[in-house]
Amino acid sequence: ETGVTQTPRHLVMGMTNKKSLKCEQHLGHNAMYWYKQSAKKPLELMFVYNFKEQTENNSVPSRFSPECPNSSHLFLHLHTLQPEDSALYLCASSQGTGGEGNQPQHFGDGTRLSIL
Amino acid sequence: GDSVTQMEGPVTLSEEAFLTINCTYTATGYPSLFWYVQYPGEGLQLLLKATKADDKGSNKGFEATYRKETTSFHLEKGSVQVSDSAVYFCALAGGFKTIFGAGTRLFVKA
Numbered sequence: 001e002t003g004v005t006q007t008p009r010h011l012v013m014g015m016t017n018k019k020s021l022k023c024e025q026h027l028g029h030n031a032m033y034w035y036k037q038s039a040k041k042p043l044e045l046m047f048v049y050n051f052k053e054q055t056e057n058n059s060v061p062s063r064f065s066p067e068c069p070n071s072s073h074l075f076l077h078l079h080t081l082q083p084e085d086s087a088l089y090l091c092a093s094s095q096g097t098g099g100e101g102n103q104p105q106h107f108g109d110g111t112r113l114s115i116l
Numbered sequence: 117g118d119s120v121t122q123m124e125g126p127v128t129l130s131e132e133a134f135l136t137i138n139c140t141y142t143a144t145g146y147p148s149l150f151w152y153v154q155y156p157g158e159g160l161q162l163l164l165k166a167t168k169a170d171d172k173g174s175n176k177g178f179e180a181t182y183r184k185e186t187t188s189f190h191l192e193k194g195s196v197q198v199s200d201s202a203v204y205f206c207a208l209a210g211g212f213k214t215i216f217g218a219g220t221r222l223f224v225k226a
Contacts, residue, residue, distance in 0.1 A: 004159070042218040043205070090159050102148035102167065102209045107159030 003027040006091050006108035014116050015081060021111045023074040023091030032074040033105065034066060035090040049074060086115045118143045122206045122217035129196055130225050137191040137220045139206035147210030149182050149189040154203045154219070163204070196224045
Protein backbone atom coordinates (compact mmCIF):
# COMPACT_ATOMS: atom_id res chain seq x y z
CA GLU A 1 0.00 0.00 0.00
CA THR A 2 1.51 3.35 -0.99
CA GLY A 3 -1.02 6.03 -0.19
CA VAL A 4 2.11 8.03 0.65
CA THR A 5 4.58 8.51 -2.24
CA GLN A 6 8.13 9.75 -1.80
CA THR A 7 10.51 10.89 -4.52
CA PRO A 8 13.26 10.33 -5.30
CA ARG A 9 13.82 6.84 -3.86
CA HIS A 10 17.58 7.32 -3.89
CA LEU A 11 19.67 10.49 -3.83
CA VAL A 12 23.43 10.99 -3.83
CA MET A 13 24.66 14.51 -3.29
CA GLY A 14 27.77 16.42 -2.40
CA MET A 15 28.01 18.50 0.74
CA THR A 16 27.62 21.76 -1.17
CA ASN A 17 24.59 20.74 -3.24
CA LYS A 18 21.00 21.83 -2.75
CA LYS A 19 18.28 19.26 -3.30
CA SER A 20 14.70 18.62 -2.19
CA LEU A 21 12.80 15.55 -1.10
CA LYS A 22 9.14 15.32 -1.98
CA CYS A 23 6.26 13.57 -0.26
CA GLU A 24 2.66 13.32 -1.44
CA GLN A 25 -0.25 11.64 0.31
CA HIS A 26 -3.52 10.59 -1.30
CA LEU A 27 -5.30 9.60 1.91
CA GLY A 28 -7.02 12.87 2.81
CA HIS A 29 -4.97 13.15 6.01
CA ASN A 30 -4.40 16.37 7.91
CA ALA A 31 -1.01 15.74 9.47
CA MET A 32 2.35 15.00 7.82
CA TYR A 33 5.73 14.10 9.28
CA TRP A 34 9.40 13.77 8.40
CA TYR A 35 11.49 11.09 10.12
CA LYS A 36 15.17 10.21 9.87
CA GLN A 37 16.11 6.52 10.09
CA SER A 38 19.79 5.75 10.55
CA ALA A 39 21.38 2.35 10.94
CA LYS A 40 21.35 1.10 14.54
CA LYS A 41 19.53 4.19 15.83
CA PRO A 42 15.87 4.67 16.77
CA LEU A 43 13.52 6.43 14.40
CA GLU A 44 13.97 10.20 14.84
CA LEU A 45 11.02 12.53 14.39
CA MET A 46 12.17 15.69 12.62
CA PHE A 47 9.11 17.80 11.77
CA VAL A 48 5.34 17.67 12.16
CA TYR A 49 2.79 19.61 10.14
CA ASN A 50 -0.90 19.76 10.97
CA PHE A 51 -3.23 21.51 8.50
CA LYS A 52 -0.11 22.97 6.80
CA GLU A 53 1.15 24.53 10.03
CA GLN A 54 4.39 23.32 11.56
CA THR A 55 3.66 22.06 15.04
CA GLU A 56 6.95 20.41 15.91
CA ASN A 57 10.62 20.87 15.11
CA ASN A 58 12.77 18.48 17.10
CA SER A 59 15.94 20.59 17.23
CA VAL A 60 16.72 19.82 13.61
CA PRO A 61 19.72 21.67 12.12
CA SER A 62 18.83 24.55 9.82
CA ARG A 63 20.42 22.76 6.85
CA PHE A 64 17.11 20.87 6.75
CA SER A 65 14.20 23.12 5.79
CA PRO A 66 10.65 21.73 5.54
CA GLU A 67 7.85 23.14 3.45
CA CYS A 68 4.18 22.16 3.47
CA PRO A 69 2.25 24.07 0.79
CA ASN A 70 -0.96 22.09 1.40
CA SER A 71 -2.17 19.10 3.40
CA SER A 72 -1.23 16.67 0.61
CA HIS A 73 2.35 17.73 -0.07
CA LEU A 74 5.45 17.96 2.07
CA PHE A 75 8.98 18.86 1.04
CA LEU A 76 12.33 18.68 2.77
CA HIS A 77 14.87 21.09 1.34
CA LEU A 78 18.48 20.11 1.85
CA HIS A 79 21.50 22.43 1.83
CA THR A 80 25.17 21.92 2.77
CA LEU A 81 24.58 18.57 4.40
CA GLN A 82 27.16 16.59 6.35
CA PRO A 83 28.19 12.94 5.92
CA GLU A 84 26.33 12.04 9.12
CA ASP A 85 23.11 13.14 7.42
CA SER A 86 23.26 10.04 5.23
CA ALA A 87 20.16 8.03 6.17
CA LEU A 88 16.72 6.91 5.07
CA TYR A 89 14.25 9.81 5.26
CA LEU A 90 10.68 8.71 5.79
CA CYS A 91 7.52 10.71 5.30
CA ALA A 92 4.29 9.80 7.04
CA SER A 93 0.74 11.09 7.32
CA SER A 94 -2.17 10.58 9.68
CA GLN A 95 -5.79 11.55 10.11
CA GLY A 96 -6.91 13.62 13.04
CA THR A 97 -7.70 17.17 13.95
CA GLY A 98 -5.77 19.06 16.54
CA GLY A 99 -2.61 17.01 16.23
CA GLU A 100 -1.59 13.39 15.95
CA GLY A 101 -4.22 12.13 18.32
CA ASN A 102 -4.35 8.35 18.57
CA GLN A 103 -4.41 7.65 14.86
CA PRO A 104 -1.89 5.37 13.14
CA GLN A 105 0.59 6.83 10.74
CA HIS A 106 0.95 5.80 7.11
CA PHE A 107 4.50 5.81 5.78
CA GLY A 108 6.07 6.20 2.38
CA ASP A 109 8.94 3.94 1.29
CA GLY A 110 11.52 6.62 2.01
CA THR A 111 14.36 8.37 0.24
CA ARG A 112 17.78 6.79 0.75
CA LEU A 113 20.15 9.77 0.98
CA SER A 114 23.91 9.47 0.66
CA ILE A 115 26.19 12.44 1.26
CA LEU A 116 29.58 12.29 -0.40
CA GLY B 117 7.80 11.31 29.68
CA ASP B 118 6.19 8.60 27.61
CA SER B 119 8.45 5.83 26.34
CA VAL B 120 8.45 2.45 24.62
CA THR B 121 10.95 -0.33 25.30
CA GLN B 122 11.17 -3.41 23.12
CA MET B 123 13.49 -6.37 23.17
CA GLU B 124 16.75 -6.01 21.35
CA GLY B 125 17.34 -8.11 18.30
CA PRO B 126 18.12 -9.69 16.15
CA VAL B 127 15.77 -12.56 16.77
CA THR B 128 16.53 -15.62 14.65
CA LEU B 129 13.94 -18.40 14.32
CA SER B 130 13.33 -21.39 12.14
CA GLU B 131 10.23 -21.52 9.96
CA GLU B 132 7.08 -22.56 11.87
CA ALA B 133 8.56 -21.55 15.25
CA PHE B 134 6.60 -19.49 17.78
CA LEU B 135 7.42 -15.80 17.93
CA THR B 136 7.26 -13.39 20.85
CA ILE B 137 8.64 -9.86 20.71
CA ASN B 138 8.31 -8.07 24.02
CA CYS B 139 7.17 -4.47 24.31
CA THR B 140 6.56 -2.45 27.45
CA TYR B 141 5.58 1.17 27.75
CA THR B 142 5.27 4.07 30.15
CA ALA B 143 2.60 6.65 29.51
CA THR B 144 0.29 9.11 31.17
CA GLY B 145 -3.33 8.88 30.18
CA TYR B 146 -4.71 6.20 27.90
CA PRO B 147 -2.62 5.80 24.77
CA SER B 148 -3.34 3.65 21.75
CA LEU B 149 -0.74 0.98 21.03
CA PHE B 150 0.55 -0.18 17.67
CA TRP B 151 2.87 -2.65 16.02
CA TYR B 152 4.45 -1.60 12.74
CA VAL B 153 6.52 -3.76 10.39
CA GLN B 154 9.25 -2.64 7.99
CA TYR B 155 10.27 -4.97 5.17
CA PRO B 156 13.61 -4.44 3.43
CA GLY B 157 13.61 -1.38 1.19
CA GLU B 158 10.21 -0.19 2.39
CA GLY B 159 8.69 2.19 4.90
CA LEU B 160 6.84 1.17 8.04
CA GLN B 161 3.41 -0.43 7.69
CA LEU B 162 0.79 -0.68 10.38
CA LEU B 163 0.53 -4.34 11.41
CA LEU B 164 -2.05 -4.13 14.21
CA LYS B 165 -3.39 -1.81 16.88
CA ALA B 166 -5.29 -1.71 20.15
CA THR B 167 -6.97 1.38 21.52
CA LYS B 168 -7.87 0.44 25.11
CA ALA B 169 -6.98 -1.97 27.89
CA ASP B 170 -7.65 -5.66 27.18
CA ASP B 171 -8.14 -5.04 23.46
CA LYS B 172 -6.46 -7.61 21.23
CA GLY B 173 -5.14 -6.47 17.89
CA SER B 174 -4.59 -9.08 15.20
CA ASN B 175 -3.54 -9.26 11.57
CA LYS B 176 -1.82 -11.81 9.28
CA GLY B 177 -1.55 -14.31 12.15
CA PHE B 178 0.09 -11.80 14.50
CA GLU B 179 -1.58 -10.84 17.79
CA ALA B 180 -0.94 -8.45 20.66
CA THR B 181 -3.02 -7.69 23.75
CA TYR B 182 -3.07 -4.31 25.48
CA ARG B 183 -2.21 -5.14 29.13
CA LYS B 184 -2.62 -2.10 31.32
CA GLU B 185 -1.68 -3.93 34.53
CA THR B 186 1.72 -4.92 33.15
CA THR B 187 2.03 -1.98 30.73
CA SER B 188 2.85 -4.40 27.95
CA PHE B 189 1.88 -5.07 24.34
CA HIS B 190 3.84 -8.16 23.33
CA LEU B 191 3.69 -9.32 19.71
CA GLU B 192 3.08 -13.04 19.07
CA LYS B 193 2.69 -15.35 16.13
CA GLY B 194 2.16 -19.08 16.36
CA SER B 195 4.09 -20.13 13.26
CA VAL B 196 6.46 -17.75 11.50
CA GLN B 197 7.34 -17.87 7.82
CA VAL B 198 10.45 -16.77 5.95
CA SER B 199 8.38 -13.89 4.57
CA ASP B 200 7.94 -12.53 8.12
CA SER B 201 11.62 -11.53 8.17
CA ALA B 202 11.52 -7.78 8.82
CA VAL B 203 11.98 -5.16 11.52
CA TYR B 204 9.10 -4.79 13.98
CA PHE B 205 8.37 -1.54 15.83
CA CYS B 206 6.17 -1.11 18.88
CA ALA B 207 4.62 2.35 19.24
CA LEU B 208 2.24 4.30 21.42
CA ALA B 209 0.15 7.31 20.47
CA GLY B 210 -1.54 9.74 22.77
CA GLY B 211 -1.41 13.34 23.84
CA PHE B 212 -0.51 14.48 20.32
CA LYS B 213 2.60 12.33 20.14
CA THR B 214 3.58 8.98 18.69
CA ILE B 215 6.54 7.29 20.35
CA PHE B 216 8.30 4.44 18.53
CA GLY B 217 10.43 1.73 20.05
CA ALA B 218 13.91 1.07 18.68
CA GLY B 219 12.75 -1.83 16.52
CA THR B 220 13.46 -5.57 16.65
CA ARG B 221 14.90 -7.32 13.63
CA LEU B 222 13.52 -10.80 12.93
CA PHE B 223 15.25 -13.36 10.74
CA VAL B 224 13.33 -16.51 9.83
CA LYS B 225 15.33 -19.41 8.37
CA ALA B 226 13.84 -21.98 6.02
